[in-house]
Amino acid sequence: MDELFELKIITPERVFYEGKVSYTSFTTMEGEVGIYAGHEPMTMLLYPGVLSIHEESGVKKAALHAGFVEVTPESVNVLAQIAEWPEEIDRNRAEEARIRAERALREDGSTLREEMALRKAIARIEAAK
């Protein structure tokens, strides 16, 4: 069994997740990052993407958008602006948002806002799978 560490995910509205986990992965500005216990201290900026939480009893998934992560050897603190469990995600809406964002990107080129919207939509769809 892998060593466990403390994972805390907090959003402005609620404490999203709190517990002992063996591994977690999420998307940062640099790409996907996976963390095991004893990681070097690090602060990273989040990008919209899928968060996976490996507990002793199984794996949980969630969509995570914007915010930052503080990693220390014993704990990981995620201060997210938005976080959603798969059951809270409306897949149809996310699908629509994806189509809309893709169309907007095709029509008037890549703007940061639309790109983020597309990433968020994809993150939601992936998490809800």
Add this chain to the structure above:
Amino acid sequence: MASMRDLKRRRESIESTEQITKAMKLVATVKLQKARVRAEQTKPYTQRMYRTVSAILLGSRNISHRFLKASGDGKAGILLITGNRGLAGGYNQNVIRMLTGCGIPKEKMRVYTIGRKGRDYLKSHDYELGEDYSEVINEPLYKDAIQLSEVLLSAYESEEISSIHVIFTDFKNTVVHTPRMIQLLPVTEVEGMEEIPDDMPMNFEPDDESVLDEIIPQYMASVIFGALLQSAASENGARMSAMDAATDNAEEMIDELSLQYNRARQGAITQELTEIIAGSQAVS
């Protein structure tokens, strides 16, 4: 002894005061419930944000960044959160006392005010005032907090002010609210954390600059937002208990005056009767 008419008039005037305080209490109660839910929901986030980021910043004192450099010995920028209205017990006064008693001399302060009560006081005492955002406290929004943090950060960056503090009222429960002052930048200590590892190497990804650029405004905004919500809940809590006490006092006075009035009335009747009896005895 006051005449019957005077007693009656006083009682009526207190009765109408009681009606007002009772109505104000009800309004404050409703507002408190709303403000309290919001304050309690955001508290874990803002508290965590405060602790995490200030610990990070404290650990990375040596990084040179536009928001972290010690900027001379200019003025202290203070964000003072009071209410727009009075009749809230000691609420506004307690916050102002926190400012005047914080040890920073008046000449070394520039105060950004939220809440007319605080602004009026400081104006009449010749404090240097920054912008005013009094309308914000009625219904604090995250957007407002972002705007406030931008104003403060740009003043900090241009060295108009050399530190950023916020004074607000912490909402513990309906009756306990304590004024608090915290220093946001530069970070010198972290409240609620006894010892900080003096050597905490922190790596930033992608790099120091872009991470700090992103998290410092977020940190400022969420701490300010939390402070606004705490203060709004405290103000309504303070007003509710003040008005509750006022209503109780009014009731007590009304009881007292009713008693006096009835006594005076009974006295007058007795006297009249005695006079009639005495008169009829004299005739017969």
